[in-house]
Amino acid sequence: xxxxxxxxxxxxxxxxxxxxxxxxxxxxxxxxxxxxxxxxxxxxxxxxxxxxxxxxxxxxxxxxxxxxxxxxxxxxxxxxxxxxxxxxxxxxxxxxxxxxxxxxxxxxxxxxxxxxxxxxxxxxxxxxxxxxxxxxxxxxxxxxxxxxxxxxx
Amino acid sequence: xxxxxxxxxxxxxxxxxxxxxxxxxxxxxxxxxxxxxxxxxxxxxxxxxxxxxxxxxxxxxxxxxxxxxxxxxxxxxxxxxxxxxxxxxxxxxxxxxxxxxxxxxxxxxxxxxxxxxxxxxxxxxxxxxxxxxxxxxxxxxxxxxxxxxxxxxxxxxxxxxxxxxxxxxxxxxxxxxxxxxxxxxxxxxxxxxxxxxxxxxxxxxxxxxxxxxxxxxxxxxxxxxxxxxxxxxxxxxxxxxxxxxxxxxxxxxxxxxxxxxxxxxxxxxxxxxxxxxxxxxxxxxxxxxxxxxxxxxxxxxxxxxxxxxxxxxxxxxxxxxxxxxxxxxxxxxxxxxxxxxxxxxxxxxxxxxxxxxxxxxxxxx
Numbered sequence: 001x002x003x004x005x006x007x008x009x010x011x012x013x014x015x016x017x018x019x020x021x022x023x024x025x026x027x028x029x030x031x032x033x034x035x036x037x038x039x040x041x042x043x044x045x046x047x048x049x050x051x052x053x054x055x056x057x058x059x060x061x062x063x064x065x066x067x068x069x070x071x072x073x074x075x076x077x078x079x080x081x082x083x084x085x086x087x088x089x090x091x092x093x094x095x096x097x098x099x100x101x102x103x104x105x106x107x108x109x110x111x112x113x114x115x116x117x118x119x120x121x122x123x124x125x126x127x128x129x130x131x132x133x134x135x136x137x138x139x140x141x142x143x144x145x146x147x148x149x150x151x152x153x
Numbered sequence: 154x155x156x157x158x159x160x161x162x163x164x165x166x167x168x169x170x171x172x173x174x175x176x177x178x179x180x181x182x183x184x185x186x187x188x189x190x191x192x193x194x195x196x197x198x199x200x201x202x203x204x205x206x207x208x209x210x211x212x213x214x215x216x217x218x219x220x221x222x223x224x225x226x227x228x229x230x231x232x233x234x235x236x237x238x239x240x241x242x243x244x245x246x247x248x249x250x251x252x253x254x255x256x257x258x259x260x261x262x263x264x265x266x267x268x269x270x271x272x273x274x275x276x277x278x279x280x281x282x283x284x285x286x287x288x289x290x291x292x293x294x295x296x297x298x299x300x301x302x303x304x305x306x307x308x309x310x311x312x313x314x315x316x317x318x319x320x321x322x323x324x325x326x327x328x329x330x331x332x333x334x335x336x337x338x339x340x341x342x343x344x345x346x347x348x349x350x351x352x353x354x355x356x357x358x359x360x361x362x363x364x365x366x367x368x369x370x371x372x373x374x375x376x377x378x379x380x381x382x383x384x385x386x387x388x389x390x391x392x393x394x395x396x397x398x399x400x401x402x403x404x405x406x407x408x409x410x411x412x413x414x415x416x417x418x419x420x421x422x423x424x425x426x427x428x429x430x431x432x433x434x435x436x437x438x439x440x441x442x443x444x445x446x447x448x449x450x451x452x453x454x455x456x457x458x459x460x461x462x463x464x465x466x467x468x469x470x471x472x473x474x475x476x477x478x479x480x481x482x483x484x485x486x487x488x489x490x491x492x493x494x495x496x497x498x499x500x501x502x503x504x505x506x507x508x509x510x511x512x513x514x515x516x517x518x
Contacts, residue, residue, distance in 0.1 A: 011395065023399035024388075056239035057205070058401065060389055061332050064350055065247045065310045065381075065410055066421035066441075068322035070332045071350035073245070074204035074427040076389055076404055080239055089394045093239075095402035096207060109393075136251070140301035143253055146269040147302065 011088050011113035014122050022125060026108060027094045029128045031101040037124050038104035041111045045085055048110070052082040055097050081106035088113040159477050177219045188212040197405060197428025198222075202464050203229030204336075204355035206404045206427045223468035230465055241329045243390035243398065247308045250385035251403065255306050258379040259412055265306035270384055271429075309381040310410055310421060318419050342456045349444070349455060353437040354426045357464025364462065365436025367452040373443035374453065377411035377435075380421060384429045409434035411442050 013019050026034065042048070057075035064071060079102035081092040090113055092105025112121055189196055189212035199211045203226045210232065214225035254270025257263045269275075281290050314321035325332075333347040340348055353361065369377060384407050388400040408425035422442025424434045443453035450457060461467060 019393070019395070019397040020399045023393060023397060027399065027401045028403075054237070056237040057233065058239050058389055058391060059241045059334070060206075060245065060387070060404065060427075061241065061243075061328070062245040062387070062406070062408070062425050063247070063324065064322070064346070064423045064425075065308055065408070066322060066423035067346060068324045069346045069350065070244045070325040070327050071347040071354070072332060072334055072336075073351075073354050073406060073425060074201065074206060075233065075238070076242075076402075076427075077205065077207035077210065077236070078239060078389075078401055082394065091393045091395075093391055093401040095389070095404070096209065136304065137301045138297065139253075140304060141297035141299075142295040143268055143270055144298035144300060144302035145295055146254075146271075147298075148267050148269050 009087075012115045012118075014112055014118055014125070016122055017125055021129075022112065023091075023105075023109065025125050025129050025132065026092070026105045028132055029105075029124075030131075031094075031098055031104075033124075033128070034101055034108070035104045037121070038107040041107055041116060044116050045107070045110060045114065048083050048085045048107075050081070050083050050103075051089075052080060053099055053103055055079050055099065058093075078102075083107070083110055085110055086114055159479075173219070177216070180213075180216050185209065185212045185216050188216050194429060195220075198358055198430050198433075199225050199229065201407075201426040201428040201430055201433065202226045202355060202357055203233070204427070205229045205233045223464060223472075227465050227469070240391055241332070242401075244325075244328060244332075245387040245406065247383070247408065248305055248311070250306075250383060250387055250406070250408075251304045252302075252306050252383055252385045254384040255381065256379070257309055257381050260309070263309050263381070264312050265303065268302060268306075306383075313380075313419065319421065320418075340459065344455055344459060349441065349459065350424065352459045352463065353424050353441065356433070356437065356459075356462035357467060358430060358433045360462035360464060360467060361433055361440065361458075362436045364452045364458045365439040368439050368443045369436075372452050373439070374446060375413035375415065375420070375422075375442050377413055377422065377439045377442055379435060380410040380412040382409045382431055382435065383407065384431065405429050407431055407434045409438040411435065411438040413442055 014022060017025075056078060058078050059075050060073045061070050062073050063069070076095060077097065078093050078095060079097060079099050081099070081103040083090050083103070083106045088110060090106045090110030092102040092107075092109060094102050094105060108121055108124075111117055189208050192212075192215070193208075195215065196208050196211045199215060199222065200206050200208065202222075203211065203214075205211075210229060211225070214228040214232075218224040218228065252268070252270075254268060254272060255265070256267050256269065261267065284290055310319060310322065313319040333345050333351075335348050335351050338348075340352065344352070367373070368375075384405070386403040387406045389402055389404060390398050391401045392398055405428050406425060407429050409423070409431065411422045412419050413422075414420075420442065422438040422440070424437030424441055426433055426437075440453060440458045444455045444458075447453040447455070447457075452458060
């Protein structure tokens with residue numbers, strides 16, 4: 001197990017995973033697998049303070065391609081969790097009403113920031129990223145089957 | 154108009170709600186899940202009109218209201234008010250959309266090509282009555298291509314601008330809470346473009362279609378051609394407390410540009426909404442295209458179409474007419490009876506005058 005850094009140290013990151021990529025993968029990961037990874041991490045983390053764990057709305061704007069105006073499409077229901085330990089703040093936000101999944105994401109984010117189980121988390125990210133990429137490729141291969149050459153009409 | 158509070162009928166009201174719900178039976182998580190799975194386009198429509206993206210809640214609203222769309226949208230709009238706003242995401246850009254369908258009726262050779270995606274546009278509209286006889290219909294699987302389509306496609310409008318057909322759009326610099334928001338500000342006219350597009354995004358599909366169709370049939374100033382239509386997924390990009398930006402998930406969006414020639418230039422109309430609902434965005438983009446210079450009170454005048462396509466307000470106003478109006482209607486009856494009595498008195502006086510004149514005109518024997 002990696003030694004925890006002293007309180008106030010800069011947050012750690014995983015070598016293979018920029019922070020934004022890691023969060024995006026966690027936000028889209030299978031909820032059950034995410035919770036299964038986070039559960040045992042809790043015991044290895046220092047005392048956690050839960051700052052927020054709630055559902056709420058994220059307003060989603062879009063840029064109008066005719067005149068460039070930013071306008072609001074509507075709101076998306078999200079679950080978020082904001083926690084801290086050893087002066088590190090961690091965060092989880094995912095679509096839907098699953099507060100546990102948002103908390104699991106925040107726990108993993110906190111574990112990475114403090115340096116707990118980086119190898120296990122990195123392996124999980126590789127696995128989930130591969131699954132997400134595979135799902136996207138499969139979707140886009142089905143989409144590609146509908147490409148139309150108008151000359152043949 | 155005057156209203157009056159009424160009392161009584163609590164038992165009847167309670168029973169009427171039971172009667173409404175009795176027809177739907179027990180609402181279970183399984184039923185909600187089945188609505189979500191089996192009716193994705195209806196769920197999308199409700200999410201778009203409610204301006205609240207969550208397929209589980211939309212399916213629940215549909216299950217709870219027996220598919221009464223205006224009630225379902227109202228339920229979601231009401232539920233939305235119970236939730237805090239956590240943040241405003243980064244603006245979605247057309248060229249970043251994970252695209253499932255992207256077509257143009259204006260140019261066949263658009264950069265990136267045309268992808269039909271999921272559509273019934275070219276299908277035979279034949280009802281599968283054999284299903285009712287017990288023959289389940291399982292769709293044939295898609296023969297996936299050996300290669301994947303690109304997830305992102307370039308903007309047709311940007312390509313047109315590069316070729317001098319359109320003026321390039323000047324990107325808005327406003328982000329976050331600086332973007333005008335009709336859920337927090339009044340809709341005033343002439344409306345800010347951000348208010349117009351947000352109103353159309355959450356507008357009633359049927360209302361937008363009716364007015365957009367009117368414009369397309371000739372009651373507008375410009376005939377639209379679909380420049381680009383997309384059904385896609387957009388990343389919801391938010392910010393971590395440490396400043397890192399990440400995607401908290403994807404949502405389905407539809408967007409349409411329509412184009413018309415005005416003089417020596419091309420002009421675009423635009424609309425987008427949450428969920429996949431291409432009829433709505435094509436009709437709404439037609440209204441956007443036609444709004445400039447529209448005659449007052451016409452279907453394509455901004456104030457007219459924005460006020461009359463707000464589904465919750467429109468349906469609420471419409472159905473309020475069935476609620477007790479006894480005082481106002483009684484007042485109308487009183488006025489009607491008074492008018493009748495006055496007419497009757499006038500007629501009687503006129504008849505008496507005529508009779509008198511007749512008697513006076515008769516020769517004396």
